[in-house]
Amino acid sequence: MYANLFVKVRVPHCLMTARILIIEDEALVAMELRYVLEDLGHEVVGMASDARTARHLVRETEVDLALVDIHLSDGPTGVELGRELGQDLGVSVLFMTANPGMVRNGVAGTIGVLSKPTDERAVQTAVDYALRRRTGQLIEYAPPGLQLFG
Amino acid sequence: MSAPSDPSPAWAEADRLAALRAFDVLDTEREPAFDGIVTLIARVFDAPIAVVNLIDEERQWFKAEVGLGVRETPLATSFCAHALLEQDRMIVPDATADERFACNPLVTGESGLRFYAGQLLKSAEGLPIGTLCVLDTRVRHEGPTALQLEALEVLAAQVMAQLELRRALRQRQQSESQFQAVADSMPQMVWSTLPDGFHDYYNARWYEFTGVPEGSTDGEGWNDIFHPDDQERAWTRWRQSLTTGEPYEIEYRLRHRSGVYRWTLGRAMPIRDESGEIVRWFGTCTDIDDLKRMEQSKELLSQELSHRIKNIFAVVSALIALSARRFPEAKAFATALRTRINALARAHEFVRPHTETSRPTVGTMTLHAFLADLFKAYAGSDEAARVLLSGDDATFDDQAATSVALLFHELATNAAKYGALSVEGGHVELETRNEGARFILTWREHGGPPVAGPPKHSGFGSSLATLSVEGQLGGRLDRDWAADGLCVVADLPATALSRRRAALDVR
Numbered sequence: 208m209y210a211n212l213f214v215k216v217r218v219p220h221c222l223m224t225a226r227i228l229i230i231e232d233e234a235l236v237a238m239e240l241r242y243v244l245e246d247l248g249h250e251v252v253g254m255a256s257d258a259r260t261a262r263h264l265v266r267e268t269e270v271d272l273a274l275v276d277i278h279l280s281d282g283p284t285g286v287e288l289g290r291e292l293g294q295d296l297g298v299s300v301l302f303m304t305a306n307p308g309m310v311r312n313g314v315a316g317t318i319g320v321l322s323k324p325t326d327e328r329a330v331q332t333a334v335d336y337a338l339r340r341r342t343g344q345l346i347e348y349a350p351p352g353l354q355l356f357g
Numbered sequence: 358m359s360a361p362s363d364p365s366p367a368w369a370e371a372d373r374l375a376a377l378r379a380f381d382v383l384d385t386e387r388e389p390a391f392d393g394i395v396t397l398i399a400r401v402f403d404a405p406i407a408v409v410n411l412i413d414e415e416r417q418w419f420k421a422e423v424g425l426g427v428r429e430t431p432l433a434t435s436f437c438a439h440a441l442l443e444q445d446r447m448i449v450p451d452a453t454a455d456e457r458f459a460c461n462p463l464v465t466g467e468s469g470l471r472f473y474a475g476q477l478l479k480s481a482e483g484l485p486i487g488t489l490c491v492l493d494t495r496v497r498h499e500g501p502t503a504l505q506l507e508a509l510e511v512l513a514a515q516v517m518a519q520l521e522l523r524r525a526l527r528q529r530q531q532s533e534s535q536f537q538a539v540a541d542s543m544p545q546m547v548w549s550t551l552p553d554g555f556h557d558y559y560n561a562r563w564y565e566f567t568g569v570p571e572g573s574t575d576g577e578g579w580n581d582i583f584h585p586d587d588q589e590r591a592w593t594r595w596r597q598s599l600t601t602g603e604p605y606e607i608e609y610r611l612r613h614r615s616g617v618y619r620w621t622l623g624r625a626m627p628i629r630d631e632s633g634e635i636v637r638w639f640g641t642c643t644d645i646d647d648l649k650r651m652e653q654s655k656e657l658l659s660q661e662l663s664h665r666i667k668n669i670f671a672v673v674s675a676l677i678a679l680s681a682r683r684f685p686e687a688k689a690f691a692t693a694l695r696t697r698i699n700a701l702a703r704a705h706e707f708v709r710p711h712t713e714t715s716r717p718t719v720g721t722m723t724l725h726a727f728l729a730d731l732f733k734a735y736a737g738s739d740e741a742a743r744v745l746l747s748g749d750d751a752t753f754d755d756q757a758a759t760s761v762a763l764l765f766h767e768l769a770t771n772a773a774k775y776g777a778l779s780v781e782g783g784h785v786e787l788e789t790r791n792e793g794a795r796f797i798l799t800w801r802e803h804g805g806p807p808v809a810g811p812p813k814h815s816g817f818g819s820s821l822a823t824l825s826v827e828g829q830l831g832g833r834l835d836r837d838w839a840a841d842g843l844c845v846v847a848d849l850p851a852t853a854l855s856r857r858r859a860a861l862d863v864r
Contacts, residue, residue, distance in 0.1 A: 242682060243678075305664065324698065324699045325674075
């Protein structure tokens with residue numbers, strides 16, 4: 208049924224592949240996200256369940272986009288981590304959280320927040336949007352389900 | 358003046374004695390105020406004896422006297438006891454010529470009293486408690502002069518004024534010490550200020566809690582005991598009350614003698630006089646620190662729990678998708694199940710306990726806000742909503758959330774598959790109407806493919822919608838398969854959306 212909906216919405220096919228880092232402490236959610244992103248042709252360069260591992264991975268690897276949960280295995284460290292990745296390390300950052308109220312006022316240097324649980328289509332459009340912004344492409348509209356900051 | 362033939366008083370002796378004793382003056386020390394009065398009246402009359410005489414049960418007792426040298430004498434020989442039966446005063450120019458006194462030993466004996474002038478001392482209720490009187494050994498056929506009578510009357514009134522004043526002062530001291538005892542035994546801190554807010558009283562509990570020296574927080578010193586972050590707020594609020602006369606109520610942190618700040622509830626009320634002017638403020642401070650902590654930890658717990666629940670939805674949703682990944686034939690089934698779970702998760706977000714930071718980022722937490730959020734996934738390519746909401750908004754609670762979410766999730770997915778949302782340009786009107794006892798939601802599809810009539814067999818989604826409305830919400834769900842678009846009416850009892858609140862309202 209989503210396939211149906213999907214054709215009607217003019218989402219351009221993902222023309223670019225990106226190097227994506229998943230920062231998420233629920234292994235099942237991270238795994239599912241990884242499959243979805245790989246199906247879309249992206250490369251998942253790593254999965255981190257805490258801020259320290261995430262920082263380490265970003266130093267070791269080139270990352271275009273990070274999908275960041277707020278509550279990680281070392282506590283609510285996602286907000287500060289997202290700010291650091293976006294502002295200091297040049298990574299595009301999308302928050303993905305079950306509690307989007309935590310970042311209601313926005314986080315400097317990051318794009319926006321996707322509310323969990325979500326679905327493949329919302330992930331695809333949000334990731335696509337983030338990558339288009341990263342490469343300075345024309346953006347027709349913000350995808351539904353993604354709350355933008357700023 | 359001669360004696361009335363039948364002297365029967367207008368008052369009862371018991372009342373008179375009670376009135377006398379209420380002044381609590383019998384057997385007290387001499388006082389200059391009264392001594393001065395008897396000295397003066399004796400001189401005005403040029404008489405040797407003057408007395409402030411109070412008539413007790415079996416004696417007359419002298420609060421002040423000149424010329425007698427004793428403080429009391431028996432009633433039997435009293436002139437004044439007779440005076441009490443008169444209206445205002447008694448004058449005896451020559452006691453030997455008055456049958457009431459001719460045989461009185463004070464007249465026949467060594468004392469040789471002849472002249473008497475006594476003005477009654479009357480309580481506010483008009484009961485005579487004694488006299489201010491003057492006595493002389495000289496017969497005065499001419500009687501007192503007008504000036505002497507006036508002096509006697511005025512000074513008798515002064516004696517009563519002095520007695521009343523002493524009684525009022527005593528009562529006030531009594532009520533003050535009663536207040537003190539009550540205030541000091543209260544578990545709260547109690548304070549009081551002048552109308553301009555100048556603190557001039559704190560009870561014992563205040564000093565016990567704060568540990569500051571007595572009197573050190575008079576005036577505006579109290580503000581220093583407040584937490585620095587709360588001082589300005591408390592001042593503003595207090596000044597507002599002083600200006601407007603509104604009751605004062607505020608929560609702030611107060612420094613305990615241990616140095617620790619404790620949350621405190623401060624309240625104050627103005628006391629007004631008969632003209633409505635504020636004459637005083639009375640206030641209390643209640644230590645609510647334990648309560649506050651309990652509230653905070655309860656809040657934290659419910660936040661944490663809610664957060665976990667929301668996360669579990671995400672895990673379940675991911676688990677379904679992962680499980681279906683190996684079985685392409687299960688994809689449609691998994692997607693349908695997953696979107697239902699996601700709809701429930703959205704509904705939970707709207708009804709869970711929230712704080713300022715966890716509140717959903719979109720709109721308010723009402724039915725319309727929730728539905729608008731749910732239907733966002735079905736928006737047109739230009740982001741315009743395709744399910745148009747109108748009518749009365751309502752609040753809904755966690756008990757109704759599941760059913761409402763499932764009902765509209767099923768209607769919307771069905772419309773996206775077969776109905777108005779399956780074609781470009783189609784849309785749905787959703788009207789919610791509060792009709793007193795009923796709450797009616799009408800879903801009307803427009804611009805979709807022509808409807809051929811009811812489907813041959815109803816799917817699970819349709820059963821789920823019916824179950825939600827008729828099973829869970831106690832309402833009725835009617836579907837009209839009109840050719841120009843499906844119309845679904847959910848007719849709910851008005852209380853179905855918020856049962857807990859409805860139960861509270863009944864109480």
